[in-house]
Amino acid sequence: MLPSPSAQLASANLFIVLSILTGLVGAFINPLMTYFLVDGLAVPPIYIGLYTISLTLSGLIISQWLGNLADKGSSSRKLYILATVGTIAALVIYSNTQSFLWVLAAGVTLMALGNATTPQMLTLGRQWAGNNKVNILQFNARIRACFSFAWMLGPPLGFMLVASIGFAGAFSVAIFFAVLGMLFVMFFVPEQQIEHNHQHATTQHKAPLSFWLLGASVVMGSMANTMYTSALPLYTLNELALPSYTPGLLMGLVACIEIPVMLFTNRLSRWFDKTHLLAVSFVFGLVFYIGIFNAYLLWHFVLLQLFNAIFYGLYAGIGLTLMQEQLPNRIGFTSAFYSNGMKVGLMFGSTAAGVIAQFGSFQYATLGSAVATVLAIIILILFNRLKHKQG
Template sequence: MTAEPDPTPGIPPATPGAPPPGGPSATGRGARLSFLREGAVVRLVGVTGAAGVAGAMVSTSASLFLADEVGATPLMIGLFFAGRAVGEIAVDLVVGVLSDRVRDRRRLLALCALLSAAGGFSYSGLRDYYLLLVAGVCCFGVGSTSFAQLFAYSRQLADTRGQGAAFFTGFLRSVTSLSWVVGPPLAFTLIARQGFTAMYLTAAALSLAASALSRWGLPPASRPEPADGTARGEAAASAPAPAASTVPSRNPFAGLDRGTAALLAAVVLLLTANMMYQINLALFVTRDLALGQGFVGVLLGLAAALEIPALVWVGARSERLGKRRLVVAASALATVFFCLLPLASGRAALLLLQIPNALWTAVVLSVPVVILQDRLPSRLGVASSLYSSAFKTGTLLGGLVTGTVATWTGYTQVFWVCAALTGLASVLLAARVGGARAAG
C-alpha cells in the first residue's frame, strides 16, 4: 500500500475483519448508512455507475451496430460474441493474478477504465469486422475486468472500514443493476438521434470519468494479511482454507478446494440458466404467448427494479442467514421459478413470478463473490476474477444452449432445461454444505 494519505480524514482505518470502532452497535443500520455517506464510498459509487452505464450501452447495442454499420451476418455476429467472450475469460484470469501483485489496485482500475474508453473511441470510427473484433478483445476485454477489480477493491475498503463485505458488495451490485436500467435507453436514444458514433463517444467519456475517479478519487485500501490456514467465518464451513503464501501464485486455480470448485460450477450453471432466460423471454412472450413486445419490456423493467432492493436486502442479512445457505436457497428458488414459468400463460402470473426471479438473481449476483473472497483472503483479485469468469462462461454457454434447445424443442421447453440446470446447481451446493456438516 502506498503512503498516500487517505482523502477521507477523520475516519480511522480498521483492521481487516475486526469490528468497527464503537463496539457491536456500530455494525447496525446507522453505521452502514454512515459508511455509505463517506466521500470515498460516494466516489466509488460514481466509478461503478459510470463504468456500468458505459458497459450497458456498449453491450446492448453491439449486435445492432454489427448488423447495421458493419453488415455482419447473424453467424458472424454470433461468432463475434463467442470470440470476445473466450478472450475476455482468459484476460479476466490473467488480470486477476496480476492484480494481487500490484501495490495499488486503484491504478489497475484506472487502466481498465482507460482501455474501455479506448474501445469506445475505436468503435466510433472503425467499421471493419476483424479490426473491431481485435479492438473488442484488447480494449473492452481488458476493460471489462474492471468489474472484478471493483469487487476486490470494495472488499478491501469494507475490511479497512470494518464493514460487512456482503452488505457492501450487494449495495454496489445494486448500483450496477441501476446502471443497466439507465444505459440501454440512453444508448438507443443516442443511436436514434445522432448515430452510433455519438453513442460510442458518450460511452468513452463515461469510461474516462471512471478512470479519473479511480485514480484520483478513491482512497488507498489496505491489503489483507496472508492467511494462516484457518477459515474466515462461515465461508470456511465446507473445507479447511488453504494456506496462502506471501507471493500470490500465478495459477488462478491454485489452492481451490472441492467446496470452492463446486461453488464455481454451481455459479456457472445458475448464470447459464439466467442467460437462457434473458435470451428466450422475448421469444416466449411474443411467439408462444402472443402478449406483445411491449410486455417484454415491462417484465424486464420490473425484474430490474425489484432486483435493486433485493440486492441491498440480501447483502444486509447474508451474514445472519449464512452466505452458503442463501446460495443453496437461491438455487432452489430458481428451480421453482423455472418450473412455474412454462405453466404461466397470463400477464398477472408472469408479473408475480418476477418476485422470485429478482430474489434468486440478487443472491447469485452478489453473495458467491464474497464467499470466494473469504476462501482466498490474500488473493482478492483472483477470487473476484474467478467469479467474473464464471459469469462470462455462463453467458457464453447460455447463448449456445438456448439456440440449440429452442431450435429442436421450441421456446417454452427452454425453461425446463433452465430448471434442470438450476436443480443440478442445488444438488452440488447442498451436497457440499451437507458434507461439511457431517464432517463437523
C-alpha cells in the same frame, strides 16, 4: 488507526458512485450485443456464440492475470484505468463498423481487457473494506445493489437510444460513462495499501475443491440468467411481437425490485446459512424460467419479474461474499474468479441461446435456463457436503 465513521461513509460513497458508473457501461453494452449482432450486423444467430466464446476466453486470461497482479501488490486503481481504456477503444470500433470481423477482433483484444474493470473495481472496494474493518457482506451487497441500479437505468435507455438513433448512439453513451468512471478513479478514488506479508500469503493459499464447486454453481446461475436475457429481446420483439420497449422495461423493472432484496441479504445471512440462501435463490430462478416459457402476454412477463428479482437479488447479493470467504487471503484472485465465473456463464448462456434459436426458437432458451438452475442446485449441494467433510 481507523478513520472516523464520517470519513468511512465518505469513502464508501466513492465506491458506490464508482460501482454505478462501472455498472452503467455494462448495462448499456451487454443487453444490446445479441440484438446488435443479429439486427445491427445482420449475422446468423449462431455468430452470437462465436463472438461470446472468443471474447470470454480472452477476457478470462486477461482478468485472472490482472487479478493475480493485484494480489501481488499492483495497483487495482491503475489496472481499472487500463481496463477502461480498452472498453472505450472497443466501443469506438463498434460504433464505426458494420463488419463482424472487426467487431470480433475488437472484442477479443480491447473489450476482453475492458472486462477487467468489474473485478478490479470489486478488488479495490474489497481492499478498502478490509482496511477499514467494515461489514464485508453488507458492503458487497451495496456494491451489487448499485450494479442493479445501473441495470435499472441502462437497458431501457439503451434500447430507447437504439430505436431512436441507432446502436452507435447507445455505444456513445456507454463511452461517456466509461470516460466518466475513469476520470472519477483518477481524481477521487485513493490507492489502497496491501501489507507485504498478506501479499506473500496469497501465493501460498491454494484453492480447495469446494471452492471450484462453488464457482461452478455461480457459473450455472450466470448461464441461466444470460440465456434468458440473451433471448429476451428477440423472443419478445420478433417471436411474440410485443412493444419495442418490452426488453428494456423488463430489465429495468427486475433491477429495481432486486435492489432491496440485495440490501436485505445482510440481515438474512444473520438468520440463515449463506449456502442455503444461495440454494433458495436458484429455486426462485427455476420457477421464474418455467413461468417465462409459458408466458405470452406482457403482464405475464411483468408479474414474473418478482421471482426473477428474488432469484438474482439473493444470487448476486451473497455469491461474491461467499466466494471471498473461501479464500480470504486472495481477494484479487477471488474477485477476478467471481467476475470471470459470471462471464463464463455469459459465454455458455449466450452461446446456448444462439444455438437453440438457430435450430428452434428463442422461447426454448428459457428451458435451458431452467436446466442450468437445476444443475446449480445439485452442484451447491455437493459443495455444502464437501465443506462439512473438510470441517
